[in-house]
Amino acid sequence: MPGAARFEVLVGPPADGSTRARAGRLHLPHGTVETPQFMPVGTNATVKALDPDDLDAAGASIVLANTYHLYLRPGHERIARLGGLHRFMAWDRPILTDSGGFQVVSLDDLRRVDDDGVTFRSHHDGSLHRFDPEHAVAVQEALGADVAVAFDHPVPPGSSDRRTVAEATSRTHRWAERSLAAHRRADQALFGIIQGGLEADLRTSSARFIAGLPFDGICIGGLAGDETPEERAAVLDVVMPLLDGDPRVRYLMGLGTPADLLMAVHQGVDLFDSVLPARVARNGQLWVPGGRLNLRNARFLDDPEPVQEDCPCRLCTRFSRAYLAHLFRARELLAYRLATCHNLTFTLDFMARIRSALRAGTFPHSLPDLLARAGARTGAVAVTSP
């Protein structure tokens, strides 16, 4: 495992403590990822509505695929027989597979978690399946992504009393050790996940425990739920200082709005994934500097302007708001593709702007400008200094 992912810090956080943000490079078997970076989510070995050329044009350098979904369909063994995930989806650049822990816990009501693993029903046909750390690692090795992730036990948001969180967190720790022990592929990295819910002491012990294991990267899980921005910032305030001096890449799982990404970078996070820019795109929400446009709104039906004037994406360079508004009303497939291209282009460009600021040494100073571009609602996102 060591060597499959090498993280190189290009610009570390300044000595004055004004930010924990940093710029780096994550070297993986299929290429190098500039950080901070955002990973579009391609659950079923495809970023919905896009092909690899679209992804490339949008600026993607790494995508996330989903172990749970690909295990159920078409099956990890089939993908292995067909030459692995990269060849299967015709994407020859880095891929990270989620462990399936989140899906097993979040997507399915019909599940049973015990100390050894999770028994669950397929959301396709109701058939019974079981995941444990060893199996989740084996499935991911068969898929063959650049990065695999340890099987964890996230806590579903909402119904999370302290005892439930503590139990899920200690399970995550035991499963982290088992995932490490089971992992064999030398050409694949393995990341571990910090849990602990919103409890400061559990987050602290989880960060120490996971960071104490020889993972290639550290994930922060359990934070893309229904917590408030303040609660999220509080968790990062606890976790991120504990990772100071740790040479490994830090990946915050599930966050996706530009303002979320920016604030987490400020806290020291290097890597992100989220369905959000793609999902809201499919529902007509287009991200532009300073805010968002809902292309389903009637006012766009006669608007000849592009969605975003200076955007290089295939939507903005060729089509009008009126055309896209029409496509959405007609439920034409092209609407999903064009809107997704745009939101991913915007998001990945936003990350590139953050990287530029970090490399130019202007980052903490440029936070207000970046926040404005992110369209953060006034007052909704507090700039929490690390």
Next chain:
RNA sequence: GUGGCCUUAGCUCAAUCGGCAGAGCACUGGAUUGUGGCUCCAGAGGUUACGGGUUCAAGCCCCGUAGGCCACC
């Protein structure tokens, strides 16, 4: 020409014995964070074809007019 049935929101249709006119879709907004393109939330929208009558009260009962469908000369 005669007879029967029908006409309620933009569309398709509900509304018990005559007792506050509703639904689905469409429309107007909003939500969506380790992916189900799904879905969820909220809102607007009515001279019940038109004109009379009966009644405390009419979408509903009575008369007339217009339009639609069907059957029969």
